[in-house]
Amino acid sequence: MPEKVLDKALSGSVVLRNERAPDSHLPSAVLLMGPTASGKSRIALEIAGQFPVEIVSVDSAQVYRHMNIGTAKPGRDILARTPHHLIDLIDPVEQYSAAQFRRDVLNVMQDITGRGKIPLLAGGTMLYFQALLDGLSVLPEADNRLRATIESKAVISGWPALHKKLAALDIESAARIKPTDSQRIQRALEVCMLTGRPMSEILKAPRNAELPFRLVKLALLPADRGQLHQRIAQRFENMLQEGLIDEVSLLRQQFDLNPELPSMRCVGYRQTWLYLEKKINLEALRDKGIVATRQLAKRQLTWLRSIMRRYEVTALDCLADDVHHQVRVFLHAANIGDGAAQ
Known part of the structure; x- marks a missing residue:
């Protein structure tokens, strides 16, 4: 029997709720969370085509400029039609923290609502979602x-x-x-x-995490972990076919990189670095890349389950044939804009 992610511990969250809450006077924002290969990007684009939203990336790898293939960043044609916020922020030699994300995302969300639109935060970096929801301890800036x-x-x-x-x-x-x-x-x-x-x-110090938004939280989870693994394998194979090795090789020529930088520790880039250093062959690159991506998805799911235990989150099976319809129904029930007719 397939391993179930939508288990009994989460059964209270796996429902379509009406998310109208006492804070309904606040501007709305949608959080679309899920592991790698759950289809978040595709669904976010569909939402953007049907609801008055602007997409905000919640991805710690997509903040890097010039890292496009291995981060599954939207292509130029997609970005031309549907701009995304918080991608291409820094070069691969730089660093970006959860504190920076929280500051930047709140500014972007305010800008979006100021234009009469709804922020749609989509991604799989659960640390960033947690930073937004829980707030951050007062830690010093990097020195x-x-x-x-x-x-x-x-x-x-x-x-x-x-x-x-x-x-x-x-x-x-x-x-x-x-x-x-x-x-x-x-x-x-x-x-x-x-x-x-x-x-x-x-x-351990208390945090101030009050937000000036009505957050509508949606999680895309796989009912069958095996099917998610198949998606992950195909996804990484596609990245190799699209030129991941050449992308990393060019980055090494353009920037003074080393394998300990956060950018080069990203899944796919770390393994490709080893290949370019001739420490592994192409077959090992493929195998290690797939295994590392599966491990990333497992960590994302663990973190997401933790968020779901503490916050009201609606979970949908990302592998369901009608998941796109379910998302539309959920957003209508949550009173998100004037979405397209069903």
Whole structure:
């Protein structure tokens, strides 16, 4: 029997609800969440063609300019017809945080509602959705000079050694961060050094997450995980056919990249980097890329289930033949604009 994602623990969420709420005087915004290969982008485009919405990307990989194939970014023709917000923000050598996303997305949402439209936030970066919904702890901004110092120490001693140093300063953060996770080790050490306090202690502080929007939350989940895996395999194969290897090769020529940068740690790019370094062959690139994407989808589903336990979210089976119709029915019931006649 297929593995079920729409399980009993979520049965209270898997319904079509009327999302009118006491905060109905606030402008509406739609959150369209789901794992990789669940069809979010296609459904978002259909919604944009039938409802007065503007699409806002919630994807930590699509913020990078020049990274198009491996991030499944909409093509130029689609973007010309249906502009997307919060894509192509930075170069691959730069970094973008959840705090930056929250600030930027709230500004974009205000702009969209100011034009009389409804923000449609679509994507699979659950950290970004959580940052929007829960708010963020007051952590210091990145300090490039301090980060450079930490990185230079890592070159000499290695990240596992810095992980041990982190454990002495912030045992809770160290316990949940792998000794090889350079990005998170660096951030936790940076926060400790800038504030004089463990990051885990700061994260426990109360957050202010009140939003000036009526959020209508929709999740696309696969009833059959096996079918989602088939989609993932085909998706990655398509990326290879479309020129993912050439894209990464060109990025390496254009920018001073290294495999530890967040951009090159994205699924597909990390594996293609190994191939270009001649550490794996094409078959291994394909296999590792598919496995990594499946692991990403599993993490996204775990995180999404956590969000669904804490917020009112309507879940639909992304594999259902009539999922597009169900989405339209849901949005009409939620009083989202004057959508097209059914």
